[in-house]
Each structure stands twice: as structure tokens, then as C-alpha cells.
Amino acid sequence: MKHLHLLLALALSSCAVAPDHKETIALKAVVVSDAPEKPVAPAATSETIVANVNGIVCSFCVQGVTKRFNALGKSDDVFVSLEHRKVVVAEKPGQFITGTEFAQAIREAGFKLEKIERTATPFAEIKSRLAHTESKPAEDEPPMENLVTLSTR
Amino acid sequence: MRPFALISCLCLLLGTTEAHPVAFKGATQITASYVGDVRSVEAYHTYDNGVAFGLDAEWMKMPDTDRYLAALQHNWLVHRWNLRAAQGNFYAGAGMGVADSSLEDASLFGRAAMQADFETRWIYTAFKSAVNAGENFTHFSNTASIGFAPYAHDTTGIATWIIVDFTYITEFDKDLRIIPKLRLFSGSWFLEGGVSLDGDPLISCMIHF
Numbered sequence: 001m002k003h004l005h006l007l008l009a010l011a012l013s014s015c016a017v018a019p020d021h022k023e024t025i026a027l028k029a030v031v032v033s034d035a036p037e038k039p040v041a042p043a044a045t046s047e048t049i050v051a052n053v054n055g056i057v058c059s060f061c062v063q064g065v066t067k068r069f070n071a072l073g074k075s076d077d078v079f080v081s082l083e084h085r086k087v088v089v090a091e092k093p094g095q096f097i098t099g100t101e102f103a104q105a106i107r108e109a110g111f112k113l114e115k116i117e118r119t120a121t122p123f124a125e126i127k128s129r130l131a132h133t134e135s136k137p138a139e140d141e142p143p144m145e146n147l148v149t150l151s152t153r
Numbered sequence: 154m155r156p157f158a159l160i161s162c163l164c165l166l167l168g169t170t171e172a173h174p175v176a177f178k179g180a181t182q183i184t185a186s187y188v189g190d191v192r193s194v195e196a197y198h199t200y201d202n203g204v205a206f207g208l209d210a211e212w213m214k215m216p217d218t219d220r221y222l223a224a225l226q227h228n229w230l231v232h233r234w235n236l237r238a239a240q241g242n243f244y245a246g247a248g249m250g251v252a253d254s255s256l257e258d259a260s261l262f263g264r265a266a267m268q269a270d271f272e273t274r275w276i277y278t279a280f281k282s283a284v285n286a287g288e289n290f291t292h293f294s295n296t297a298s299i300g301f302a303p304y305a306h307d308t309t310g311i312a313t314w315i316i317v318d319f320t321y322i323t324e325f326d327k328d329l330r331i332i333p334k335l336r337l338f339s340g341s342w343f344l345e346g347g348v349s350l351d352g353d354p355l356i357s358c359m360i361h362f
Contacts, residue, residue, distance in 0.1 A: 055233065056240075057238070057272050058306075059306070059308060059338045064177030067180065082307045083305070085237070109177045
């Protein structure tokens, strides 16, 4: 009987402690993920920028666009589709290209930015989609998920 | 007088082989050209948005002597029309240089130039006009170019253009000079070849970096 009481006491005490312990862990996790100064947050949100640009008609134009984004130092990869008039830029992990920076790079390359969108769709997927589809006047925009239009000012 | 005019005119004629006189900010373009007995090298650097500075040098083998011409030139992109699937440009240029057939005969000349062009992925048109004015000569050069791409190119592979240049240079050409040529782009390279209706071969290459 003594043993039974001891077992019951142990079981009750463990039930009482377990929720508190879980709650403590959860709170710690929230604190870590919300810390604004932690540099890990931007790396996890590296995105792809897709822009409509007017005036790009040849491979030399493409060279200009690529060079300007390389000079910016925040892009991992750049793809230009003459067919779709689109410039696609993959941000480097941990880097964020603002709308103003993007617009300046396009302007310094000598072209006119029409629209910028930010998407979580991987760069390679967008590149593949643009490279394998023909642009149609009625539906110039290939469908992409999670697009967010950015301000260029 | 005539040799200087001849050299300068050929210099301007060679100038028709270059693409755009102003490229993107930070770009340097080097062009080497050969037309008949004339060879040239030119280098331009676009040091800021819409402005480029460079130099060119030409060598020409004439029946009686070799001729040299060297000039510095500044180019401005006066206006660019960035259209939905096309690009139009208006450029202006000014420069000065030295022309000589020997060191004793060296003389200065001034240069003013303009270029207007319009291109899509299928059509290329351009008009260039320039004047070279030296101590012993003044002449004008006008070149119109029209071309088309036989297939739609994108950023990979080789882009092909078939272009015809129509050039008239005062004091030099009695008739219109017509040069059909093939232009190939790949990456940062540009290669051009053709033969004038008079039989002069043309070859030119350019690189951007």
C-alpha cells in the first residue's frame, strides 16, 4: 500500500510538472523567433523578384542588367527573358533588395521599370517557366504564386 | 587635302560598325574593324548614365603611303525611348583628333556626330550623320542601316541579324556605298561580316565588359 501511494504521488507530481515544462519551452521558442536583432530571420525569407522592364531587346542589354545587379552585390542570380520582357533576380541569402535599389539598377542599365513583384517561388522555377513558354499579347503575365507588388519609390 | 578627307571618311565609315556609342553605366566596349585596306580599333567607356568617353585609332594602307588617324570623342545619350518591346535612341557626339600621313604633316581636326536608331527583337534601323572638319578638309558622312532578324532570339544562343548599310560621304563617295552584312551576337560578343557591292570585305568584332 505504501508503494501504491508512492506510485500515485509520483504520477500526480509528474502530471503537474509536465505542462509547466512544455509551456516554458514554447515561450522560449517564441522569444527566439521574435528577436529583431537575430540575423537568421532574413536568410529564411530569401525571395525572388520578378520585374517587367521595357526597352530590353538584345543580349547586350541583358549584359547591362546583369552587371548592374552584380554591382549591387545583393543578388544570387539574374535571368532576363526578352520574350516576356522580364527581369528575374534571386536575392542572396540574408540580403534584401529594396524596390528603390531594384529601380536604380534597372535605370543605370538604361531601361524603364514598369512593375516589380516579390514572390516565394524559387528562381529556378520561374526561370524554367519563362524559358519554356511563349509570351502571348493577351496574357503576357505567366501565373506565379504569392506575388506581392513592391513600391519603386 | 584629299588624303585627309579620305582617311576621315573611312574613319566615319568604320564607325558604322559599332553598336551603340553609349552603353550601360560602367561598361567598356572595344571594337576592332577591318574594311578593305583599313583597320581600326576603338574603345569607349560609359562612365555614368548616358555618357561615354573614348578614343579611336585607324590605319589605312593607301597606294602611295600609310595613313593614321587618332581621335578622342565624347558621346551623349540625349534620349532613349524604352518602349514595350522596342528601344529607340538619339545620341550626340563630339571629339577632336590628329590626322597625319607622316609626323611632319600632322594636323588637328574636329568631329561632331549624331545617331538615331530604333530596334526590336526583329527589326533594326539606324541613321548616323557626322562631320569632320580639319585644317585642310571638311566633309559630311551619312549612313542609313536597315536590318532584320531571321528568327526571334533570346538571351541564350546566337542572335543573328542581316543588315544593309547605305553610306554617302561627301568629297569621297561618288555613289551610294552599299554594304550587306551579317551581324552575330552572343553574350557580350558581337561579330559582323560582309562585302560591299564594290567588293570590299568588312569584318568587325566588339566585346563589352
